[in-house]
Amino acid sequence: MGSMYRASKTLKSSRQAFSILFNSLKSTRQTPTCFGLYQAYGFSSDSRQSSKEPTIDLTKFPSEKIRNFSIIAHIDHGKSTLADRLMELTGTIKKGHGQPQYLDKLQVERERGITVKAQTATMFYENKVEDQEASGYLLNLIDTPGHVDFSYEVSRSLSACQGALLVVDAAQGVQAQTVANFYLAFEANLTIVPVINKIDQPTADPERVKAQLKSMFDLNTDDVLLVSAKTGLGLEHVLPAVIERIPPPPGISDSPLRMLLFDSFFNEYKGVICYVSVVDGMLSKGDKVSFAASGQSYEVLDVGIMHPELTSTGVLLTGQVGYIVTGMRTTKEARIGDTIYRTKTTVEPLPGFKPVRHMVFSGVYPADGSDFEALSHAIEKLTCNDASVSVAKETSTALGMGFRCGFLGLLHMDVFHQRLEQEYGTQVISTIPTVPYTFEYSDGSKLQVQNPAALPSNPKYRVTASWEPTVIATIILPSEYVGAVINLCSDRRGYASFDYEDAEYQASDLVKLDILLNGQAVDALATIVHKQKAYRVGKELVEKLKNYIERQMFEVMIQAAIGSKIIARDTISAMRKNVLAKCYGGDITRKKKLLEKQKEGKKRMKRVGSVDIPHEAFQQILKVS
Ligand SMILES: Nc1nc2c(ncn2[C@@H]2O[C@H](COP(=O)(O)OP(=O)(O)OP(=O)(O)O)[C@@H](O)[C@H]2O)c(=O)[nH]1
Numbered sequence: 001m002g003s004m005y006r007a008s009k010t011l012k013s014s015r016q017a018f019s020i021l022f023n024s025l026k027s028t029r030q031t032p033t034c035f036g037l038y039q040a041y042g043f044s045s046d047s048r049q050s051s052k053e054p055t056i057d058l059t060k061f062p063s064e065k066i067r068n069f070s071i072i073a074h075i076d077h078g079k080s081t082l083a084d085r086l087m088e089l090t091g092t093i094k095k096g097h098g099q100p101q102y103l104d105k106l107q108v109e110r111e112r113g114i115t116v117k118a119q120t121a122t123m124f125y126e127n128k129v130e131d132q133e134a135s136g137y138l139l140n141l142i143d144t145p146g147h148v149d150f151s152y153e154v155s156r157s158l159s160a161c162q163g164a165l166l167v168v169d170a171a172q173g174v175q176a177q178t179v180a181n182f183y184l185a186f187e188a189n190l191t192i193v194p195v196i197n198k199i200d201q202p203t204a205d206p207e208r209v210k211a212q213l214k215s216m217f218d219l220n221t222d223d224v225l226l227v228s229a230k231t232g233l234g235l236e237h238v239l240p241a242v243i244e245r246i247p248p249p250p251g252i253s254d255s256p257l258r259m260l261l262f263d264s265f266f267n268e269y270k271g272v273i274c275y276v277s278v279v280d281g282m283l284s285k286g287d288k289v290s291f292a293a294s295g296q297s298y299e300v301l302d303v304g305i306m307h308p309e310l311t312s313t314g315v316l317l318t319g320q321v322g323y324i325v326t327g328m329r330t331t332k333e334a335r336i337g338d339t340i341y342r343t344k345t346t347v348e349p350l351p352g353f354k355p356v357r358h359m360v361f362s363g364v365y366p367a368d369g370s371d372f373e374a375l376s377h378a379i380e381k382l383t384c385n386d387a388s389v390s391v392a393k394e395t396s397t398a399l400g401m402g403f404r405c406g407f408l409g410l411l412h413m414d415v416f417h418q419r420l421e422q423e424y425g426t427q428v429i430s431t432i433p434t435v436p437y438t439f440e441y442s443d444g445s446k447l448q449v450q451n452p453a454a455l456p457s458n459p460k461y462r463v464t465a466s467w468e469p470t471v472i473a474t475i476i477l478p479s480e481y482v483g484a485v486i487n488l489c490s491d492r493r494g495y496a497s498f499d500y501e502d503a504e505y506q507a508s509d510l511v512k513l514d515i516l517l518n519g520q521a522v523d524a525l526a527t528i529v530h531k532q533k534a535y536r537v538g539k540e541l542v543e544k545l546k547n548y549i550e551r552q553m554f555e556v557m558i559q560a561a562i563g564s565k566i567i568a569r570d571t572i573s574a575m576r577k578n579v580l581a582k583c584y585g586g587d588i589t590r591k592k593k594l595l596e597k598q599k600e601g602k603k604r605m606k607r608v609g610s611v612d613i614p615h616e617a618f619q620q621i622l623k624v625s
Helices: 015-025 045-049 077-090 108-111 148-158 176-188 206-217 235-245 371-385 409-423 479-492 533-546 588-603 616-619
Strands: 004-011 066-073 119-127 136-145 163-169 191-198 258-268 271-280 287-291 297-299 302-308 310-312 321-325 339-342 360-367 389-394 400-407 428-430 437-441 446-447 464-480 500-506 509-516 525-530 556-562 565-572 605-608 610-612
Touching: 015 437, 066 077, 066 148, 066 176, 066 235, 077 136, 077 163, 077 191, 077 235, 077 302, 108 409, 119 235, 119 321, 136 297, 148 258, 148 409, 163 176, 163 235, 163 409, 176 191, 176 206, 176 271, 176 446, 176 464, 191 206, 191 235, 297 437, 297 565, 321 400, 321 565, 360 371, 360 389, 360 409, 371 409, 400 409, 464 479, 525 533, 533 556, 533 565, 533 610, 610 616
Parallel strands: 066 136, 066 163, 163 191
Antiparallel strands: 004 464, 119 136, 258 271, 258 339, 271 321, 287 297, 287 339, 302 310, 302 321, 360 400, 360 428, 389 400, 437 446, 437 464, 464 500, 509 525, 509 556, 556 565, 605 610
């Protein structure tokens, strides 16, 4: 790679423009299986049933013997592999455990080879300093996702840490998410330990990467650790550096208990499991605790650490990170960022987390309308493990009852759908993702729209102005590609796995594009587009729909319209389809089978007016750029 070029560019970008990236990221969907939740969330079969006495004595680890750190990096720079090696080195997992990237526990993570959930592991390590006796330390490691859509996971994880290993690929050097994650850690006042990984690669150039770290982040080149998480080279220096450079957690052990609820998940047997970091004081099993935001109180039924599976310890001390089980039944009671304290004491609540700003909204509907309740339960449980999704009920004439969900980006949205399928066996139809737009009418009123269907097609007052959100995007690339990337940016109105932050709304010429079937608008297919693109998008939508809608007993007219103006149209001619035609009136079982098959087929259809639309049509429309 040549010299680095760093461009900050305000990209007028509705996230629709990310669809190329999104499509390339869409994994091959596999037959949904209900993934073993115990495995996914680190319950060994032991910890499910046994009330074994804790064997780990955490009282041996006062704050000065604790280090809490995250591993942060750009995608694929080797965080999870490094986490594996550190866990092996400390005996937390066995060498050759047969499952690389151990902390990537979700099926979606293993299939896509990316981390989407931050995972914590507690390790015990004997640190030997020359001429001194070895001393035992408790190290909490949090492996974090690299993709920008999951940066909320990173920022929450950092709140439970005092330091971070900033991992950089020795060949690729500093990339967009290296920069973004560095600043997240820097702003959180964490001590940063730079680690150049993959030095075993033939194209590795650690000296160049060291120079980047110095020039971009002012990190001292002498402090940079050189490792290969693959071969184990240089790894022996990592944990001593963590202990030496990262400060212990600053809490006060004889102050009243204060804990931060930084993550949670739902377990069918135990209810909600809360991941906590003990800021002050200590907690024991049987204690009564209250949650500041929800106002609820509970008895602590189990308390322990992630070692790396949930392991009861009976206590958690100041500075430690672990889990608590309280018998909490509904996921709504666990509000991420909440402060937990001992009931009947008064404490200052912790600052919690910045509210999430959702970038992309889409409707999520059960593929079979009757599964609404199942979808509702699945979403409730999944959002317990992914607090960055917003959920509100909505109804569509075409798709029935469902939810409007807000996501941090298109990859996040896609992963959420995949988790619904894989972990809860729920098949969903999602509507075209949209960013939130604002419209102003001639009477001076303004409308914020997260769902294109909610925008009147023929409003009472004329639209006088419209705005779309923008981002400040940072693209890091070798200088020889600058021209090509700038062209790509202006053409796609925003593209790449770059980093971005919210900027203000900008005026933009937006219109609502309706899709009509035999004159009736399909609310689930409505979209808001730029006026100049409306004709092309309308034509594409009509063509795609034509390919997916089968011939029916009558003619079907497909139209794209802006208000009352039709901008594209096509027709599917009528066909009489009699499934029993080939039965010659004889075999009754065969007749029944065919009718059953037809009924099944109908179930996979959504009816708009008199027209049946297959589920696939809705899924495929997502792919329109
Ligand atoms: N050659 C070489 N490959 C490595 C090394 N460390 C990791 N890898 C490979 O790099 C790829 C990505 O590694 P991961 O550990 O999944 O990277 P990650 O940073 O956790 O990825 P995300 O969580 O998706 O951001 C895998 O194929 C690893 O086997 C290394 O030291 N040398």
